[in-house]
Amino acid sequence: MVDHFGFDVNLTFKQRYLIADQYWKNDNGAVLFYTGNEGDITWFCKNTGFMWDVAEELKAMLVFAEHRYYGESLPFGNLSFSDSKHLNYLTSEQALADFAVLIEYLKKTIPGAKNSPVIAIGGSYGGMLAAWFRMKYPHIVIGALAASAPIWQFTDLVSCGKFFEIVTNDFKKSGSECSETIQSSWKAIDRLTSTGEGLQWISEVFHLCNPLRSQTDAIMLKSWLAETWVNLAMVDYPYSSDFLMPLPAWPIKEVCKYLKDPSASDKILVQNIFQAVNIYYNYSGEASCLNTSQTATSNLGIQGWNYQACTEMVMPICTTGISDMFEPQAWDFAAYSDQCFQEWGVRPRPSWIPTVFGGKNISSHSNIIFSNGALDPWYAGGVNENITDTLVSIVIPDGAHHLDLRARNADDPESVLLARTMEVDYMKKWITQFQGHR
Amino acid sequence: MVDHFGFDVNLTFKQRYLIADQYWKNDNGAVLFYTGNEGDITWFCKNTGFMWDVAEELKAMLVFAEHRYYGESLPFGNLSFSDSKHLNYLTSEQALADFAVLIEYLKKTIPGAKNSPVIAIGGSYGGMLAAWFRMKYPHIVIGALAASAPIWQFTDLVSCGKFFEIVTNDFKKSGSECSETIQSSWKAIDRLTSTGEGLQWISEVFHLCNPLRSQTDAIMLKSWLAETWVNLAMVDYPYSSDFLMPLPAWPIKEVCKYLKDPSASDKILVQNIFQAVNIYYNYSGEASCLNTSQTATSNLGIQGWNYQACTEMVMPICTTGISDMFEPQAWDFAAYSDQCFQEWGVRPRPSWIPTVFGGKNISSHSNIIFSNGALDPWYAGGVNENITDTLVSIVIPDGAHHLDLRARNADDPESVLLARTMEVDYMKKWITQFQGHR
Numbered sequence: 001m002v003d004h005f006g007f008d009v010n011l012t013f014k015q016r017y018l019i020a021d022q023y024w025k026n027d028n029g030a031v032l033f034y035t036g037n038e039g040d041i042t043w044f045c046k047n048t049g050f051m052w053d054v055a056e057e058l059k060a061m062l063v064f065a066e067h068r069y070y071g072e073s074l075p076f077g078n079l080s081f082s083d084s085k086h087l088n089y090l091t092s093e094q095a096l097a098d099f100a101v102l103i104e105y106l107k108k109t110i111p112g113a114k115n116s117p118v119i120a121i122g123g124s125y126g127g128m129l130a131a132w133f134r135m136k137y138p139h140i141v142i143g144a145l146a147a148s149a150p151i152w153q154f155t156d157l158v159s160c161g162k163f164f165e166i167v168t169n170d171f172k173k174s175g176s177e178c179s180e181t182i183q184s185s186w187k188a189i190d191r192l193t194s195t196g197e198g199l200q201w202i203s204e205v206f207h208l209c210n211p212l213r214s215q216t217d218a219i220m221l222k223s224w225l226a227e228t229w230v231n232l233a234m235v236d237y238p239y240s241s242d243f244l245m246p247l248p249a250w251p252i253k254e255v256c257k258y259l260k261d262p263s264a265s266d267k268i269l270v271q272n273i274f275q276a277v278n279i280y281y282n283y284s285g286e287a288s289c290l291n292t293s294q295t296a297t298s299n300l301g302i303q304g305w306n307y308q309a310c311t312e313m314v315m316p317i318c319t320t321g322i323s324d325m326f327e328p329q330a331w332d333f334a335a336y337s338d339q340c341f342q343e344w345g346v347r348p349r350p351s352w353i354p355t356v357f358g359g360k361n362i363s364s365h366s367n368i369i370f371s372n373g374a375l376d377p378w379y380a381g382g383v384n385e386n387i388t389d390t391l392v393s394i395v396i397p398d399g400a401h402h403l404d405l406r407a408r409n410a411d412d413p414e415s416v417l418l419a420r421t422m423e424v425d426y427m428k429k430w431i432t433q434f435q436g437h438r
Numbered sequence: 439m440v441d442h443f444g445f446d447v448n449l450t451f452k453q454r455y456l457i458a459d460q461y462w463k464n465d466n467g468a469v470l471f472y473t474g475n476e477g478d479i480t481w482f483c484k485n486t487g488f489m490w491d492v493a494e495e496l497k498a499m500l501v502f503a504e505h506r507y508y509g510e511s512l513p514f515g516n517l518s519f520s521d522s523k524h525l526n527y528l529t530s531e532q533a534l535a536d537f538a539v540l541i542e543y544l545k546k547t548i549p550g551a552k553n554s555p556v557i558a559i560g561g562s563y564g565g566m567l568a569a570w571f572r573m574k575y576p577h578i579v580i581g582a583l584a585a586s587a588p589i590w591q592f593t594d595l596v597s598c599g600k601f602f603e604i605v606t607n608d609f610k611k612s613g614s615e616c617s618e619t620i621q622s623s624w625k626a627i628d629r630l631t632s633t634g635e636g637l638q639w640i641s642e643v644f645h646l647c648n649p650l651r652s653q654t655d656a657i658m659l660k661s662w663l664a665e666t667w668v669n670l671a672m673v674d675y676p677y678s679s680d681f682l683m684p685l686p687a688w689p690i691k692e693v694c695k696y697l698k699d700p701s702a703s704d705k706i707l708v709q710n711i712f713q714a715v716n717i718y719y720n721y722s723g724e725a726s727c728l729n730t731s732q733t734a735t736s737n738l739g740i741q742g743w744n745y746q747a748c749t750e751m752v753m754p755i756c757t758t759g760i761s762d763m764f765e766p767q768a769w770d771f772a773a774y775s776d777q778c779f780q781e782w783g784v785r786p787r788p789s790w791i792p793t794v795f796g797g798k799n800i801s802s803h804s805n806i807i808f809s810n811g812a813l814d815p816w817y818a819g820g821v822n823e824n825i826t827d828t829l830v831s832i833v834i835p836d837g838a839h840h841l842d843l844r845a846r847n848a849d850d851p852e853s854v855l856l857a858r859t860m861e862v863d864y865m866k867k868w869i870t871q872f873q874g875h876r
Binding site: 001004005006007008009010084085087088089091093094097100101104136137138139311312345346347349351352355356358359361362363364365366437 | 439442443444445446447448522523525526527529531532535538539542574575576577749750783784785787789790793794796797799800801802803804875
């Protein structure tokens with residue numbers, strides 16, 4: 001159903017899902033159900049090697065369900081993003097209901113699946129969905145692995161400054177003077193972009209596809225840089241990888257090799273910044289110019305996510321310029337709301353997610369693993385302490401954004417191996433409990 | 439919000455609620471929150487004396503929240519029922535979200551209420567809402583008393599025939615030959631209404647405000663009678679009361695005094711049936727004629743409930759004519775759905791309620807009391823065995839529809855006194871637990 005929560009619009013749509021049953025034993029095997037997030041499900045499938053790695057051990061069927069309004073699961077085809085009317089069914093509650101209905105359908109139609117225990121797995125927003133799915137549909141999933149799920153990055157549940165502090169620390173740890181150099185760069189850019197000549201010079205240095213033409217463009221450049229540093233923090237993986245972008249192992253270390261001199265002249269400093277971001281945007285060496293409107297893989301659905309961020313998924317984030325290496329920026333909800341209204345014709349409801357999913361008061365739920373990498377900025381909004389015996393936290397000190405969900409790798413740090421072992425142990429325990437109750 | 443689950447319609451509406459704080463102690467007193475069902479909240483407030491009776495003992499604040507689309511809580515005023523577009527927000531999920539938002543608002547605005555434990559209480563559909571509220575919003579209510587809540591009267595979770603078997607048993611127990619007389623009456627009515635003269639005669643005997651004119655009208659008469667017997671079973675209370683109608687104590691016994699001869703002639707039999715239903719419709723003696731389109735108090739919102747029954751609240755009910763005293767009628771979903779489409783322009787989704795609220799698979803929840811009276815036809819769809827230590831059932835053998843929620847009465851049977859004591863004990867336990875965790 002396009003609308004699970006109303007009956008006036010009685011339309012259905014095609015939801016894409018991927019399924020792998022080669023490891024599944026239908027006598028007591030589980031179903032690992034990936035609660036798809038804001039992107040093409042085939043891409044999440046490829047980047048969630050953990051599920052493939054544990055499938056045999058858990059005799060598990062794998063299902064990857066695409067989130068409505070992403071990939072090929074567009075409720076209104078090309079019109080899905082045309083206006084707020086067509087976007088009205090893009091919410092986390094509708095997505096969870098899709099998952100519930102899909103699982104009931106699979107259980108009914110796949111011979112032998114009727115009594116299979118189902119475990120929800122997801123990362124990032126998909127991790128939030130996995131956790132919320134267990135909270136709201138415990139009759140459908142026996143447990144959830146919520147990897148790097150910032151379920152507390154809402155209203156004032158956590159401090160809004162923590163996110164960028166983590167980014168800053170990642171750079172601080174990855175090279176001497178690295179965060180200081182970035183911190184110096186903002187003013188350097190300001191000075192250089194104060195003239196038309198400087199705007200042109202910087203555009204050339206950065207090989208920008210669209211040269212800077214104004215002060216506004218210069219502000220855009222800085223926010224593009226800030227987003228680049230954030231993304232690097234998210235994907236600071238211990239081996240070369242291709243998640244948001246193709247990158248070397250420990251990419252921040254590579255980046256920091258160019259960021260050693262915070263007191264260089266403005267031009268040298270900015271040239272060094274270019275060398276640094278060029279690792280992120282052009283590690284393959286194939287980019288002929290850098291496009292500031294794209295900061296990550298196009299497998300992510302930016303449009304859809306922007307709409308969600310303007311409705312339910314309001315995550316306050318701020319900088320101080322003191323405890324972090326960024327320009328200070330307070331969280332300004334009124335401005336944020338106005339911008340959302342301008343862009344989408346809707347107003348965000350920042351307190352709805354805590355109201356519907358419980359905020360910090362979730363102890364009556366059970367069987368959820370919250371895993372977080374300490375290098376990941378989204379760690380800030382995550383659950384990083386055990387809440388009860390069955391609502392547990394696993395912190396991976398050397399992990400970036402849901403490293404635990406990635407495929408096994410020879411360069412995996414010990415901490416992620418341990419995390420994955422614990423995760424599998426919990427899942428086995430849930431499965432055993434479930435089978436004991438039947 | 440009119441629509442908690444979408445952002446395109448950004449409207450709000452005024453929800454009515456009643457509040458009584460004279461017994462409330464804001465140091466450790468609870469809030470008893472009545473999850474309003476399909477009617478005027480002042481009427482539920484008056485008919486839920488239990489909450490008033492226990493308020494002092496629990497040092498409790500009482501809140502009675504009106505359900506959207508009932509009483510004065512009309513999202514679109516007079517237009518609320520004008521079409522399926524305006525009715526689109528009449529669902530149990532929206533109602534639960536209203537309750538959640540209201541409680542958060544009360545906790546924020548009433549001095550001293552911030553940390554008060556809240557317990558949901560409801561009867562009938564309101565009892566379902568109380569149970570579902572605890573299931574979906576355990577962070578907002580610490581427990582729920584779901585009185586006479588037929589949460590399993592959906593799809594094939596229980597046998598569709600049980601409901602009318604209970605009605606039949608109530609009549610069987612209340613007078614010799616009583617159910618047999620009703621059973622005989624259907625054919626007698628058929629025979630009499632086969633002629634125009636007979637239709638007129640019956641109309642006069644029943645003092646019908648609108649005389650019968652056709653065979654279709656005769657069918658309506660029979661379904662009106664069937665509904666009357668059902669309603670009597672629901673309100674078969676041990677003392678004179680005025681819930682659906684003003685009635686004497688144990689009204690079925692009174693009714694059965696006229697129903698002792700199943701083999702009387704058709705005309706005598708029908709005259710006796712009239713005497714019987716006249717107790718239900720005209721105990722006060724004030725009715726000048728009987729109106730077959732009204733079978734209970736106008737405090738119930740028939741329109742709204744019909745719409746809900748045509749969307750989410752699809753409760754299969756059937757008769758066999760063998761295990762019950764009614765004419766046999768199978769559950770015909772296709773016909774039901776067509777009728778709904780004709781009336782409201784919507785199609786029911788019968789499996790949605792079990793999908794979203796768990797059907798029989800609810801054991802991972804906690805702190806819900808399911809109380810049911812064994813005389814109540816809705817007992818059929820209720821939870822009548824303990825599911826876990828904290829999902830408990832209380833059966834009241836001598837109770838009709840949520841007798842336990844009614845005010846204390848000198849003629850209360852022992853079983854309802856015991857039920858209420860247990861209910862209060864459970865609530866105290868939840869409150870103590872809650873305060874221990876803070």
